[in-house]
Amino acid sequence: MHPADRRTALLTLLLACAGASLGALLSLLIRWQLAFPGRPLPLLGALLYPDHHGAVAASSYPALFTLHGTVMIYFAVTPALSALGLVRLPPMVGLHRPAHPFLHRAALALYALGFSLLLLGLLSPFGAPAFGWTASAPLSTARSPGAGATLWLLAVACSGLGALLGSFDILSTLVVARKVAWSRLPLSAYGHLFASALNALFLPILLGALALLFSDRHLGTAHFTHPLRQGGDPLVYQHLFWIFGHPEVYILILPVWGALSDSLARAVDRPPALARAVVAAMAAVTLLSSLVYGHHLLTAGLSPLLVEGFMALTLLISLPSTAFVASWVATLHGASLRPDAAASYSLAAVAIFVLGGLTGVPLALVSTDRYLHDSAFVVGHFHLVMAATVLLGLLAMSQDALPRLGIRAPSFAVSRAHAWATALGALGVFLPMLRLGLGGAPRRLYDPSLYRYLSPLLSWQRAATAAAALLVTAQLLWLLAWWRGRR
Amino acid sequence: MxxxxxxxxxxxxxxxxxxxxxxxxxxxxxxxxxxxxxxxxxxxxxxxxxxxxxxxxxxxxxxxxxxxxxxxxxxxxxxxxxxAVGPPPPDALRVEVLAQQWAWRFRYAGPDDRFGTADDVTTLNDLRLPVGRAVSMQVRSLDTSHGFFIPMLRARADTYPGRTARTWFRTAREGRGELACTVLCGDAHYQMRGEVAVLSNEQYAQWMNGLMEDQRRAAAAAPGSAPAWGWSWLP
Known part of the structure; x- marks a missing residue:
């Protein structure tokens, strides 16, 4: 690997690790508050909340989950996928370097700039933004004063622009510079291809929405403000955001799907079964991903015809998804498995992905979504897919990527323990969230114990919090695995 | 559940x-x-x-x-x-809901069954309904988006400033419940909680009459003090 690319990939991965560590710490603060509302935080309480006797302050709680979502998506998974693409893709297409390595270098600079702006926002007078990672208007415009919110906008724009540049490099590497026939490309390459196509199509919409938000905040416009007073409409922001926001899910998971297929195939020493069907399914999911976004707005009062159309399209996405599962099953069928670390992570990811994907069905149905929308069930569902599956997938991808960066392969025994501890920990955190949502628990409540009907569910909150502590602690096994591998 | x-x-x-x-x-x-x-x-x-x-x-x-x-x-x-529940029946009890940071205001049409008249009855964070009755609600927001959610009635309506959200249901059993906001609406989002009660018809009439009496007295003591919000019910 070219030393310059190696440095870019290493630094981008380090930044992603920093983002993931911050995101994990924030999730522990959130989990503590939900399990023990108003009680002082152990260890960090006196440092973080000296004015509240060490307990999480109500006024800072929305900032915690805003930052958690923001860093995990824009400054952990996005840069990690970008770096892993830079390392893994060129050899797959018969090249030593990607077509335009400077685009990945520019992306790294933008991720670093964005991350710094986000952290700088914490020091501003009104502190961190508190409008959720979706930054819904008008909460994110007139009702969020201060530089922190503006710096958040710029930070996310930097990450989006970085991901866009990275995707241009991947697209040109795959489409133009490729030295291997399409039919001989591994599924990982197709995963990156479709994800990059979605990035190139939909990140500009996010950047546009952020520009309009910025304009509403600072230039006196009212794109997303009360229609009767100033002519804008907050619902338009919802459309713009989710037209990007839903494909973003597939941007993060398509490369993971490809990598899971490839690493399972490698562990059984045969090509992935039904590979052509998988590529067709990836293409179908890519196409559908932008057409299903309306399921985020099923309860927003859209016309019934539109709502039922979005429900039908959302259910339709289960059909191509079946192809991935069928391929994994057929690849393992009759095979002889010599598991390596990548296969352990992949098997854990496959198990959790199926569970997480299926929990999307009740959310896709208009009638049951009427009860489950914006509940803890939604949080459990998307974390099973986007947090647990994607994390395990990234770990599987890193097994062949990190040795290429000069880090010796990790210990298999410790990696396997890490894979299963991570999978079980994730189930321990996110399955209770499904139960909480069924009990009617809305997401994003600072203190659910204020609600009589939620009081009996406190033990589920505590179970999730205990599992979260285990999940985060289990990540030390990852460091141990690489450290043991080096010896 | x-x-x-x-x-x-x-x-x-x-x-x-x-x-x-x-x-x-x-x-x-x-x-x-x-x-x-x-x-x-x-x-x-x-x-x-x-x-x-x-x-x-x-x-x-x-x-x-x-x-x-x-x-x-x-x-x-x-x-x-x-x-799916379809459109509300024409004889439904109609209630207007105004969501704002961080409270719920309810408006009943009063004896003349028309909104925006002097006999309208308003409450704060307190929704009481008669049992065995279809209830149709229109929800608006004063400031930012809010999510109107009564889990015990399986009713939800997300409201965006400048738009009117609607939901309806039929009460079947007496009991108490709670109303929560499900769309992040600021720092005190979690405190945007309301009490919901489904009462027998007698209890409901008694409560409503008491409220009307209170409001008549308040209006006589301080004319023009009635809460100035509400809208003509949308068809």
Whole structure:
């Protein structure tokens, strides 16, 4: 690997690790508050909340989950996928370097700039933004004063622009510079291809929405403000955001799907079964991903015809998804498995992905979504897919990527323990969230114990919090695995 | 799930049970198959030669799985349509709801059954309804987006400033419940809680009469002090 690319990939991965560590710490603060509302935080309480006797302050709680979502998506998974693409893709297409390595270098600079702006926002007078990672208007415009919110906008724009540049490099590497026939490309390459196509199509919409938000905040416009007073409409922001926001899910998971297929195939020493069907399914999911976004707005009062159309399209996405599962099953069928670390992570990811994907069905149905929308069930569902599956997938991808960066392969025994501890920990955190949502628990409540009907569910909150502590602690096994591998 | 005080909520609950049951069954089937496949594949690595079926067999399996999933999707979509409540009946009790950071205001039309007149009755964070009655609600927001959610009545309406959200349900059982905001609306979002009670018709009439009497007295003591919000009911 070219030393310059190696440095870019290493630094981008380090930044992603920093983002993931911050995101994990924030999730522990959130989990503590939900399990023990108003009680002082152990260890960090006196440092973080000296004015509240060490307990999480109500006024800072929305900032915690805003930052958690923001860093995990824009400054952990996005840069990690970008770096892993830079390392893994060129050899797959018969090249030593990607077509335009400077685009990945520019992306790294933008991720670093964005991350710094986000952290700088914490020091501003009104502190961190508190409008959720979706930054819904008008909460994110007139009702969020201060530089922190503006710096958040710029930070996310930097990450989006970085991901866009990275995707241009991947697209040109795959489409133009490729030295291997399409039919001989591994599924990982197709995963990156479709994800990059979605990035190139939909990140500009996010950047546009952020520009309009910025304009509403600072230039006196009212794109997303009360229609009767100033002519804008907050619902338009919802459309713009989710037209990007839903494909973003597939941007993060398509490369993971490809990598899971490839690493399972490698562990059984045969090509992935039904590979052509998988590529067709990836293409179908890519196409559908932008057409299903309306399921985020099923309860927003859209016309019934539109709502039922979005429900039908959302259910339709289960059909191509079946192809991935069928391929994994057929690849393992009759095979002889010599598991390596990548296969352990992949098997854990496959198990959790199926569970997480299926929990999307009740959310896709208009009638049951009427009860489950914006509940803890939604949080459990998307974390099973986007947090647990994607994390395990990234770990599987890193097994062949990190040795290429000069880090010796990790210990298999410790990696396997890490894979299963991570999978079980994730189930321990996110399955209770499904139960909480069924009990009617809305997401994003600072203190659910204020609600009589939620009081009996406190033990589920505590179970999730205990599992979260285990999940985060289990990540030390990852460091141990690489450290043991080096010896 | 919290107890259901509405007469239509059981349809949502039933569909939820069916979809979760199917989800659980499919997940269990897959996880057991995966465990079995991995167990066999591990065993084969030590003592047997690998085998595989013809690609056409896998393609057939995939086609079958897509067909089964397609049928499940169709059945669930049909179930969702069946569970939908449709438009509210014309004789429904009408209530206007104004959401704002961080409270719920309710407006009943009063004896003349028209909104925006002097006999309107308003309450703060306190929604009481008669049992056995269809209730139609229109929800507006004064400032930012809010999510109107009464879990015990399986009722929800997300409201955006400048738009009117609607929901309706039929009360079936007496009981108490709570109203929560489900759309992040600022620092005190979690405190945007309301009390909901489904009362017998006598209790409801008594409560309503008491409120009207209080409001008449307040208006006489300080004319023009009635809360100035509300809108003509939208058809």
């Amino acid at each position: 919290p107890p259901d005080l509405s007469s239509e909520g059981h349809r949502i609950d039933a569909l939820l049970r069916v979809s979760l049951g199917l989800t659980a069954a499919l997940a269990a089937f897959f996880l057991l198959s995966l465990a079995w496949l991995v167990y066999r594949a591990r065993k084969r690595a030590s003592d047997a030669a690998p085998s595989s079926s013809a690609p056409s067999a896998y393609a057939f399996g995939l086609g079958l799985a897509v067909l089964v999933f397609g049928l499940i999707d169709l059945a669930l979509a049909a179930g969702s349509r069946r569970a």
